[in-house]
Amino acid sequence: MLTTKTQAILPPVHLGESVRFLKGVGPEKEKAFERLGVHTVSDLFELYPRRHERRFPVKKFSEITFQEKECVAGTITSRGLVRFRGGRGSVFKVVIQNGEDSLFALFYHQSYLAQVFKPKQGIVLYGAVEKVGRRMQMVHPEWEVFLGLPPERTAHHGRWVPVYPLTEDIGQKYLRQTMHAALLRYTEAIVDLLPADLRARHGLLDARSAARSIHFPPDEKTRQAAQDRLVFEEFLGLQLFVEWRRAQLGKERPEIAHVGGEGDVRTFLDSLPFKPTQDQRNTVRDIVRDMRGARPMNRLVQGDVGSGKTVVAASAL
Secondary structure: OOOOOOOOOOOOOOOOOEHHHOOOOHHHHHHHHHHOOOOEHHHHHOOOOOEEEEOOOOEOHHHOOOOOEEEEEEEEEEEEEEEOHHHOOEEEEEEEEEOOEEEEEEEEOOHHHHHOOOOOOEEEEEEEEEEEOOEEEEEOOEEEEEOOOOHHHOOOOOOEEEEOOOEOOEOHHHHHHHHHHHHHHHHHHOOOOOOHHHHHHHOOOOHHHHHHHHHOOOOHHHHHHHHHHHHHHHHHHHHHHHHHHHHHHHHHOOOOOOOOOHHHHHHHHHOOOOOOOHHHHHHHHHHHHHHHOOOOOOOOOOOOOOOOHHHHHHHHO
């Protein structure tokens, strides 16, 4: 007896796809992403975090350091919405239990959370812990409900968490979740522009590992390695472009050449009220040689204050 089984095959992806086709984006969020300079998946991957927050280990309430930002987890035992008199807003209070200890989480003017938080839910919180009397509390902590997963494996806690530049209608949790999902879906489309032997020679990560680790690094060492790889690639690309452009200029404008005038340069240098140094004369000589050639000169004159850069520039003129 023969049977068949249908298997879902995901279509091939490429980094030039619009972000609007990512799950949870669409046309409206696409406009918000455009304000961040993000149009494609490739642009999204290059929206690098401003910093990372260490949201681990996930502590017990008894291990908390007050006035410090901590990551804690527990179970919701009760919750309630208190409205202020005169319609001046509300505060939503949640009590979280961890062992024999309890912690209060307070959210002002966020009554919608009454429909989100349910008793017996597992929840992870990140924020500054205060002690009010005998009570521990967090005011407006970042939160995440987890169902069936240990708190160390949630998307926004128990790890190094990226913190991104934002714009209107784009929040941290939303952007972080979108980035995480995009990396899972599109990382395989990343093509490594650096040969393996070059990466090995300089101890560089491959492109896919660098893309993942610059956003969601497993540790600080790997995050730094990802940054080193991206910086190396950017500077290499810049240098290659400069070399290519220099070669193109030589082909496009071969007629530019300054022949003659060397005598005027010598007269100018001899007329100075001081004797030019050998370094100054060598620099002028190199500039004159380049200006005789058929390619545009491309030099950077460097020197300390008072070293004679102005004299060199006047000689070139």
